[in-house]
Amino acid sequence: MRNLISINIKNLRKKNKYTQKQLSELLGVAQTTIANYENGIRIPDAEMLQKMADIFEISLDYLLGREERDSNMKGPAKLSEVYETDLENKENLYRNYLTFLLEGKSKAARGLVIECYEKGLPMGFIYFDIFEKALKEIGSLWESGKIDVWQEHFISEVTLDVMREVKAREKRKKRKSHSVIGVTAGPEQHNIGLKMVLDMLEIEGWNTVYLGSNVPVQSLIKAVDTEKPSLVAISVTMEYHLESAKFLIQAIKEEFKDSPPKIIIGGGAFKNNPELWKTTGADKFSSNTDDMLELMEGS
Ligand code: B12
Incomplete structure (x- = not known):
């Protein structure tokens, strides 16, 4: 996985308008060595790092990513300048975001995303191609014992913060009549x-009431009674929370027998078993926003 040093080397090389070949000649190494540094396959030794810092006229701390601003004021003045080239490789952005977070650099991770947003990356790309991919990679790292649960919590919380920030900047479409209440199934924390x-x-103009996790069933009933949503969206990731989902759905259907809201269910629990949702009593399974938009357009 690329690390901050490798990202910095590539960005500084490009900013100083060197090709890999030119930089390799200045450093007295093969061009493949530079490519390996930039791809995170090799890490330069102390002597090499010092040579690079001299060539780029920046401090060693800046090159190592320990300092956001070059103390000599000769290199890039802001992180945003370092991010610039990242848009060229959109598919790698989630790795850069994740790398910052794994290094505990939440400010840099946030900066990367806001910079991308301001340069025109759509909110959908940021959500599903940066955040979702980074989170899924975190799952694999946790599963293989490379990171601890606290890092999963940290990355989730930073991501939620940055999501709020991106959403606040996004322009809403004209208000539609559709409304949705969203909850997870009981204690489902995902x-x-x-x-x-x-x-x-919400950006599409829907009225949304997001309730998150651990909502008591009687309280959800009150929310449905007050808000009268056209849809209740329930999310389940862990299969062992399916019972909680069934319980919520049954309670809603019993309470609003005459005109129940449509109940839609989704989440990771159904990934490997597309028929499983049918056991929950929900009206429909959906895996994404587009599905839900389609569902409402057709109703
Ligand atoms: C972040 C995370 C956590 C955070 C959750 C924080 C939070 N506020 O959500 C915390 C640290 C709390 C956590 C806890 C646990 N987690 Co966890 N977690 C993850 C992780 C890394 C990312 C989840 C995520 O946000 N994904 C990104 C989102 C965008 O994807 P998504 O949830 O699938 O949602 C998309 C679609 O499914 C869909 N969707 C979802 N819901 C709905 C609903 C509707 C109506 C619709 C239309 C669509 C829809 O839209 C989304 C956008 O595309 C996953 C790894 C992974 N592969 O997902 C593990 C993962 C889900 N966790 C796992 C486990 C085991 C746990 C714990 C048991 C232990 C642990 N690791 O701490 C506990 C259980 C907690 C509990 N009681 O629920 C396993 C689950 C394996 C399994 N299925 O059995 C995973 C897969 C990790 C792994 N590789 O093993 N976790």
């Missing part, structure tokens, strides 16, 4: 996916 879907619907 709620970022549901929040992403509701945020996208």
Whole structure:
């Protein structure tokens, strides 16, 4: 995985308008060595780092990513300048975002995303091609024992913060009559996916009421009674929370027998078993925002 040093080397090389070949000649190494540094396959030794800092006229701390601003004021003045080239490789942005977070650099991770947004990357790309991909990679790192649960919590919380910031900047479409309440199934803690879907619907002009996790069933009934949503969206990731989902759905259907809201269910629990949702009593399964938009357009 690329690290901050490799990102900095590539960006500084480009900013100083060197090709890999030219830089390799200045450093007295093969061109492949530079490519390996930039791809995070090799890490330069101390002597090499010092040579690079001299060539780029920046401090060693800046090159190592320990300092956001070059103390000599000769290199890039802001992180945003370092991010610039990242837009060329959109598919790698989630790795850069994740790298910052794994290094504990939440400010840099936020800066990267806001910079991309301001340069025109759509909110949908940021949500699903940066945040979702980074979160899924975190899942694999956790599963293989490379990171601890606290890092999963940290990255989730930073991501939720940056999501709020991106959403606040996005222009809403004209208000539609559709409304949705979103909850996870009982104690299901995985709620970022549901929040992403509701945020996208909000931007589409829907009235959204996002309730998150651990909502008592009687309280959800009161919310439905007050808000009278056209849809209730329930998210389940862990299969063992399916019972909670069934319980919520049954309670809603019993309470609003005459005109029940449509109940739509989604989430990771159904990934490997597309028929499983049918056991929950929901009216429909959906895996993304587009599905939900389609569903309402057709109703
Ligand atoms: C972040 C995270 C956490 C955070 C959650 C924070 C939060 N506020 O959400 C915390 C640290 C709390 C957590 C806890 C746990 N987690 Co966890 N977690 C993750 C992780 C890394 C990312 C989840 C995520 O946000 N994904 C990104 C979102 C955008 O994807 P999504 O949820 O699938 O949502 C998309 C779609 O499914 C859909 N969608 C979702 N809901 C809905 C609903 C509707 C109506 C619609 C239309 C669409 C829709 O839209 C979204 C956008 O595309 C995943 C890894 C992974 N592969 O997902 C593991 C993962 C889900 N966790 C896992 C586990 C085991 C746990 C824990 C048991 C242990 C642990 N790791 O701490 C606990 C259980 C908590 C509980 N009781 O619920 C496993 C689950 C394996 C399994 N299925 O059995 C995973 C897969 C990690 C792994 N590789 O093993 N986790």
